[in-house]
Amino acid sequence: MNKTWQTKWPERISYGLSDAADNLVFQVMTTYLLFFYTDVYGLTPGAVAILFVVARVADVIESPLIGLMIDHTHSKFGKSRPFFLWYALPYVIFAILTFVTPNFSSTGKLIWAYVTYLGLGFFYTAVNLPITSILPTMSQNERELTLLGVIRQFFGSSVQIIVAVFTLPLVAFFGRGNQQHGFLMTITLFGVISLILIWNTFFHVRERFxxxxxxxxxxxxxxxMILKNQPWIRISVVILLFWLVTAIKNQTAIYYFKYTLNKESLVPLANGFTLASLVGVILILRLSSIHGNRKTMLTGIVTAFFGQLILAAGVYLNTLSVLFTGVVVNAIGHGMIVGLVSIMIADTIRYGVTMGIQAEGILAASDNFGVNVGLGVGGLITAGLFQLSGYVPDQAQNAATLSMINWNYVWIPLVIYVVMFAVLWFYDEEVMKSVKAGV
Known part of the structure; x- marks a missing residue:
């Protein structure tokens, strides 16, 4: 294997900022879109649940479609890189339109939500999937690929925290009591910054191999090759489960603090503690060099599980200090998991090359497929349970709804972590030896 390092710091930073750019919009969608649709835009939880189902069905098609588009792209810029140039502007436009609140009838509002949200999902995939697919073409040095993956996740997680902490304060600042205007101005600000950063990635990264x-x-x-690539199949399932648990936890948090604790103002503080995920991301560099990627990710899942147990204790003891400690420990585990995703997908892409197929687009699609489907199913579970339990926006909730909030915030995530661990346990890292040997 060529052990020299092909990238320099300006390219590494630009690559990492691509994930930061996407997360500026993506995290608002992940954390606050359900709340926006039900409490600001005025859709019913049931209508939102169906919207999320339709969007996820679309994602089942979109992710492999974009992957195939990448694999069949012939341009002077490469296969993945031109997608940053072509689709950044439409992505930002649809992000802003998603938070526009036209004064339509109930049916008109729902149609508007479908058109804008489905469009946003497509263009998100078009600018995000190339971040994963381009990675194994930037270098042939295993440790350099790990560094690039860690840099990407460091910036992505940093922006995730920034969005989680500052979105509601920015909504309040811009809206001055009008949340519709506040959300629109906030997403516009994030969108413009996102556009600049995505185009910056296009101009500075290179496909070399x-x-x-x-x-x-x-x-x-x-x-x-896909059917024989067992490591790819298993890591794809883990990705889906990770984003499923992330969606359920993130989307329920604001409801937990607003309706269970009656302390909505604590949401930015609680989200701020997820800064600890950066610790998990940084730990990857050391732990993966000693134990390998599989054991490092398993460690992250166990850490997240125990953090969730501590959070559960805080919820049922009604003790914020314990709850926030659980958030911190859980976030460290999440950082270790998500920071390894693009790195392990890159491994499976390079493994595919040893079988005579370089299909980084379709293999990287599993990352976006897992993100989109995991988030969508998580949103469906949350919104569906809200509807079944009799949730009423901006009112004191009944006992069934409060119980459902606890299930979503505490117990369902614990079950998902156990399933994630079981799936990854059988990930065969031995087959990667041919990749690491440069075969």
Whole structure:
């Protein structure tokens, strides 16, 4: 294997900022869109639940479609890189339109939500999937790929925390009591910054290692490799489960603090404690070099599980200090998990090359597929349970709804962590030896 380092710091930073750019919009959607639709825009939880189902069905098609588009792209810029240039502006436009609140009828509002949210989902995939697919083409040095993956997640997690902490204060600042205007101005600010950062990535990153002989094969040729790529299948399932638990926890947090504790003002503080995820991201550099990627991610899942147990104790003891301690420990585990995702996907892409297929687009699609489907199903579970329990916006909630909030915030995540651990336990890292040997 070529052990030299091909990238320099300006390129590494620009690569990392691509994830920061996407997260400026994505995290608002993940954390606050359900709340925006029910409490600001005026849709019912049931209508939102169906919208999320439809969007996730669309994502099942969109992620592999964008992956195939990348694998069949012939341009002077490469396969993945031009997507940053082509789709950044439409992505930002649809992000802003999603938070526009036209004075339509109930049906008109729902149609507007469908058009804007589905459009946003497509263009998010178009600018986010290339971040993963381009990684294994930037270098052939295993440790350099790990560094690039960690830098990406460091910036992505940093912006995730910034959005979680500052979104509601910015909404209040811009809105002056009008949350509709506040959300629109906030997403516009985030969108403009996102556009600049995505285009910056296009101008500074490079695809260096593409084997033209095996880089543009048909899906019929690619499919057998996918079915034999067991590490890719398992990490894809883990990704989906991770974003499922993330969606359920994040979307329920604001309801927990608003309706269970009657302390909505604590949401930015609680989200601020997720800054600890950066500790988990940084730990990857050391732990993966000693124990490998699989054991490091398993450690992250166990850490997240025990953090969730501490959070549960805080909820049922009604003790904020214990609850926030759980948030911190859980966030460290999450940082270790999500920081390894693009790195392990890159490993499976390079493993595919040893089988004679370079299909970084379709293999990287599992990352976005997991994100979109996990978040959508998580939103469906949350919104659906709200509807079934009799949730009424901006009112004192009944006992069934309060119980449902606790289940979503505490117990369902614990079950998902156990399933994640079981799936990853059987991840066969031995087959990666051919990749690391440079075969």
């Amino acid at each position: 593409t084997n033209k002989k095996i880089a543009h094969q048909s899906f019929k040729q690619v499919l057998p």
